[in-house]
Amino acid sequence: xFDNLRHKMEREWFxxxxxxxxxxxxxxxxxxxxxxxxxxxxxxxxxxxxxxxAFILWIKDIFITRRxxxxxx
Numbered sequence: 727x728f729d730n731l732r733h734k735m736e737r738e739w740f741x742x743x744x745x746x747x748x749x750x751x752x753x754x755x756x757x758x759x760x761x762x763x764x765x766x767x768x769x770x771x772x773x774x775x776x777x778x779x780a781f782i783l784w785i786k787d788i789f790i791t792r793r794x795x796x797x798x799x
Contacts, residue, residue, distance in 0.1 A: 742783060
């Protein structure tokens with residue numbers, strides 16, 4: 727039950743850290759732990775950064791459409 731909820735949340739939520747991890751070559755679990763600890767240590771400052779990054783990625787996804795592959799036709 728908890729695994730299904732976790733997978734649903736990971737698929738449908740922002741995916742900011744997943745994109746950052748893929749782009750920087752850092753494991754996503756390490757980034758998540760960093761953001762959790764830093765958010766508690768700085769009283770929520772990194773959570774605001776996370777929401778800002780999520781908003782930027784959301785805007786980017788709206789304006790930049792990906793072209794389908796030739797093989798998808």
